[in-house]
Amino acid sequence: MHIELGQPVPDFSASATGDTTITLSELRGKQVVIYFYPKASTPGCTTEGGDFRDHKKAFDNANTVILGVSRDGLRAQENFKAKQDFNFPLISDKDETVCTIFDVIKLKKMYGKEHLGIERSTFLIDATGNLANEWRGVKVPGHVEEVLAAAEALNASR
Template identity: 50%
Template sequence: MTVQTGAAAPNFSLSSVDGSQVSLEDFKGKNVVLYFYPKDMTPGCTTQACDFRDYHKSFEDVNAVVIGISPDPVESHKKFIDKYDLPFLLLADTDHSVAEAFGVWKLKKNFGKEYMGIERSTFVIDKEGRIAKEWRGVKVKGHVEEALEFVRANA
C-alpha cells in the first residue's frame, strides 16, 4: 500500500512516551510533518532528529507539528528524547502497521543481507489531513530545511 499526494492521509493511533495514544486526527487544523525513521540512537536517525529539534521553533511558527515514527518501543523513544532533548513527539509503530499504510515498510539490503525495515521518508500533511508533499528515500543532510521551506511556502 502507498499513499499519494493530494489524498487523505491514513489515520492512525500510536503510543507516545507519556503513555497516551496519539492520532493523526488530533492535529486537524495544523500542518503535520510526519517523518519515518529506522531506529533510535543510530547516527543518521540522531542527526535527523537533532535537525528537527534545532528547527522546532521555526516549524511551530508556521503552525506545523513534527512527529517522528519508528518501530522502536516507547522505552527506546523515551531514552532518545531524553538524551537529545527532543521537543516533539516520537511514536512507537512496533507492528509497523502505520509504516505499511504509508508505504514505507520496505525490503532493504545491507552488507548482502535482506530484511524488512523503514525507508526514511517524510510527509507533510495539510490542515485538512491531506498529503501535501512526500519525500521517500530521504538523505538526511539538508532535508529538514527543505521540509521547512515547503511548509513555509504552503502554510
C-alpha cells in the same frame, strides 16, 4: 497501500513518548510532518532528529507539528528522546500500522543480507488532513530545511 498527493491520509492512533497517544484526526487545523527513521539512537537518525529539534520553533511558526516514527519500542523511544532532548513526540510503531499506511517498509540490504526495514521518509500533511508532500529515500543533510520550506510555503498559501 499508497496515499497519493492531495488525498486524505487515513486516520490512525499510535502510542508515543510521554505516555501519550497520537491520533492524526485530533491534529486537524495544523499541518503535520511525519518522519520515519530506521532505528533510534543510530547516527543518521540522531542527526535527523536533532535537525528537526533545532528547527522546531520555525515549524511551530508555520503551524506545523513534528512527529518521529520508528519500529522501536516505547522505552527505546523515551530514552532516545530524553538523551537527544527532542522537543516533539516519537511514535513507537512496533506493529507497523503507521509504517503500512505510508508504505515505508522496504527490502534493504546491510552487510550483504536482505531484511525488511524502514526507508527513511518524510510526509507533510496539510491542515485538512491531505497529503501535501512526500520525500522518500531521504538523505539527512539539508533535508529538514527542505521540509521546513515546504511547510512554510503550504502554510502561507492557506
